[in-house]
Amino acid sequence: MIGKTISHYKIIEKIGGGGMGVIYKAEDTKLKRTVALKFLPHEFSDDPTAKKRFVQEAQSASSLDHPNICTLHEIDETDEGQLFIAMACYEGETLKHRIKKGPLEVNAAIDITLGVAKGLTKAHSTGIVHRDIKPANIFITSDEQVKILDFGLAKLAGTSRITKTESITGTVAYMSPEMVRAEDMDHRTDVWSLGVVLYEMLTGKLPFKGDNWEAIMYAISNTAPIPVTQLRNDVPASLERVIGKMLQKKSQDRYRDIQQMIADMRSIDHEEGSLLRIAAVKPSASIVVLPFIDMSPTKDQEYFCDGMAEELINSLTHIKNIRVVARTSAFSFKGKDIDVRDIGRTLNVDHVLEGSVRKSENRIRITAQLVNVTDGYHLWSERYESQTKDVFTIQDEITMKIVDKLKVEILGDEEMSLQKRETSNIEAYNARLKGRFFLQKLSKTDTEKAIKYYRQAIELDPDYAVAYAAMAYCYLQFGIYYYFPAKQVFPKAKAAATKALEIDDTLALAHSAIAGVHYQYDWDFESARQRTERALELAPNCSSSRGNYAGYFAVTGKMDRAIAEQKRVLELDPISFTQNVHLGLYYLRARQPEEARQQLLKTLEFSPEHPWALWLIASTYAHDLQYDKGITLLHDAVNAAKDFTPLIAALGWFYAMSGNKKGAEEIISNLSKKAKKSYVRPFLFAKIRAALGQHDKAFQWLEKAYEERDCSLSWLLTDESVDCIRDDPRFDELLKKIGLYKFTRSARQ
Incomplete structure (x- = not known):
């Protein structure tokens, strides 16, 4: 065969062969290019039915224009009737x-x-x-x-x-x-x-x-x-x-x-060995600090009582050897008459701190008792009566008593953290406690109230770093919960957190806030990781910083690590609805729908019929193509949440995926009307258009989302709602612009 010319191909050399034929390198004398010719066995050419079927298959295959498919140029046969294929020749x-x-x-x-x-x-x-x-x-x-x-x-x-x-x-x-x-x-x-x-x-x-x-x-x-x-x-x-x-x-x-x-x-965590591991120190003691009871005559000191407990929680999170239950789980028992031993067993802790506050004018009386969960005995109890301005000294004393009674050894830097005084201005402190009280309610109106009180605290004490960091979280909340466009709030969050660190660069809360800006708005994922790790170094048992760490791994596609970190969050905050939902979300993004469903059903025990949980459970059914089940759940979620646009868009996506084009278009029209009155993220339109198969429109909306710094794009690497457009070259280009492409395994494809 070497040197022969067949059709317009001159055979140069044999380069391979096997059961399906022999391959030669050849020169295409018409187009002056090098090709590979594959000559099929004679038995194929001798079977007319097989020959016809192959030609039909090869004709279809030749239409596949893709960089990962060998290009077929031509199907022909020799003068003797032997079939051959001319295809691209690669080194x-x-x-x-x-x-x-x-x-x-x-x-x-x-x-x-x-x-x-x-x-x-x-x-x-x-x-x-x-x-x-x-x-x-x-x-x-x-x-x-x-x-x-x-x-x-x-x-x-x-x-x-x-x-x-x-x-x-x-x-x-x-x-x-x-x-x-x-x-x-x-x-x-x-x-x-x-x-x-x-x-x-x-x-x-x-x-x-x-x-x-x-x-x-x-x-x-x-x-x-x-x-x-x-x-x-x-x-x-x-x-x-x-x-x-x-x-x-x-x-x-x-x-x-x-x-x-x-x-x-x-989403495979193939590089996890190269990532910095935050030491998983197994604490030698564990505690939950319950909300203090308001014993004031007018019962108007709830914010102060909650703040007292939270201050103690925050102080104790700096100690590696104490596992402190996070606020959300601790406060879930607020106002409930439950034996502290049962609370301890529910939260899997050895000790419970409970107390009360009686505040009248400028006088304060605080009682605190540390209880051993095993037998219900008090390890320590104390009553403090003093002026309100002495609350900082009382908090410090209670913290050190806990450390002493739990027989925990504290390191030098931990002791410095415990002794650090954020402010000496009691009015500024009161304003910050009121701000935190409203921030925890999560609504737009309450978050606006929180900002008002944090500003008041800063006016009273311009060097109040914690107040700046807390205000940063308010602006983050505005962006994350769909209240305002990202460009309107994330820069304010960054400015507030940066100011906090200028005052105190050892403030874990501020590092954590900037990390949130980095990965949700700046799309600077490496800086987000570094900031979060710094926050965990400063407060190893802070559930929110640990949750941010899990979030970093989730947005960068390392779902195994995200799930592992989120499970550690739940050790600190076991009955938090939000943290349990996040574990379900990460299972979903890891494409483990059954695990996600079980976790989310468990989450509903904390908050029955919660719209967010219903939405994610619906999404697990989408993995199994059970769109009708998902649509039923989403109807319930939308009815419960009223005008929450992400749920409305999720319903539109389900309509589109199930083939209900009319329903999906009606949802788009509904969202368009809402967008004239309030903010609607461009990504919500993009994912419905993608599900409808309208890829050009989907990418137009994604480009708009990019221009607006829509923080939904942070999750683009693992969001299942855009799986249908992942193979479009424009998707990889978008990942590159956001900075997520380097976390994929397709960078060299």
Whole structure:
């Protein structure tokens, strides 16, 4: 063959061959380019039915214009009637040859898998299934581009009478259970085969083996592979779960489409070994500080009583060896007549601090008692009577008594934190307590009241760093809860937190606030991580800083780490509705719908029929394509939350995904009317347009979201509502602009 000219191709050299034919490098004499010619075995050309089917398949495959699919130029036959394919010729090697050199690095295996997955996404979107994904059909170019070879040949092979043991055995090892049983197949057979390839890349071994093809087929249908993590210890558990889902025996238990698998692959925490670990010191003692009871004659000191408890909580969070239950869980028992031993057991703590405040004019009486949960005995109790201005000294004394009675050793920097006095102005202190009281209520009106009181505190004491940091959180809340455009509030949050740090750079609350601005508005994710880690160094047991840390991992796609950190948050704040919902959200974003559903149903025990929980439970049903169930839940959520635009948009997204185009368009119209009166995030329009298949309009809205610094874009890497447009090149371009692209595994594809 060397030197011959067939049609307008001059054969240069043989470059490969196998059961499906021989490949030559050739010169296209018409277009003056180098091509690869694959000559198919004569038995294919001799079977008219098989030949016709192959030509039809190859014609369809030739229309697949995608950077991860080998380009087919032409189908022709020699004068003797032998079929051949002219295709692009690349420099590089097949994945089969690369694997022969040994298992691949985890990152390299992920990169290659994503390249194949992207090509398959394109093929599946046009109804084409490869049916023969294996290392020999995956080519890695000299510049590390992944190319899928041989679209169309698998169906031809299935109609032929090839009996070469080597080629059959080599192909059978990658066949899905439905293929070996000769059952109907769809695109999920490619998901299985790619799972086998990924397993082999990581281990150098096949998951299903046997001495002959019958034994291999039996193993595919009946045995479970050895877990990848038992064969090498640097494979993340999240990657092993992806492989496990790809290799489910029943096709309906695998990923429903390649896009879902790509999302999971992108969220793998493959670099977690390089990330700074905040020391997980196991505290030697644990405590919950309950809200102090208002014993004042006029019962108007609730803010002061709550503030007293919160000040003690905040002080104790600086001590590594004490696990302090966070405010939300501690305050859930407010006003309830429950035995402190039952409270302690519910929160899994050893000690409970309870107390009361009686305040009248400028006099104050505070009582406090520390109770051992095991037997209910008081370890310590004290009553303080003094002028209101002495409240700071009383707080310090109570804190040190707790440390002493719990027999906890404190370090030098921890003692300095406990002794630090934020302000000596009692009026400023009172104003800040009132601000915090309203901030905890979360509503727009209450947050505005909180800002008023924080400003009042700052006017009374211009160096009150905590008041600046708390005001930063007010502005963050305005942005996060959809009340105002990001550009209107996040810069104010940053300015307030920056001022706080100028006054006191050891203030954990201020570092945590700036971290929130960095990842939700600046899209400076590395700075967000550094700030959060600094906050945790300063206050190791602060649940809000730990929650921010979990959030950082979630937005950057490291869902295993996000879930682990959020579970640590729940050790500090076990019955917080918000923190429990976040764990459910992270399971959802990790594409673990069943785990998410169970967590969210548990969350409803704290707050039955809460709209946010119902919304996320509905989203778990979307993963299973049970859109009707999701729509029913969202109707309840929308009715409960009235005009909360994210829920309305979620309903529109469900309508679109379920095929109810009219319903989705009505939701868009509704949101457009609301946008004339109040702020509606552009991202909400984008995700409905994407679900409707209106990708150009979706990207127009996403561009608007980018221009407005819509903080929804921070979650773009893992948000399941935009999975349908992830394969569009414009999506990666948007990720690059936001700064999230570097956290994907597709950077080199």
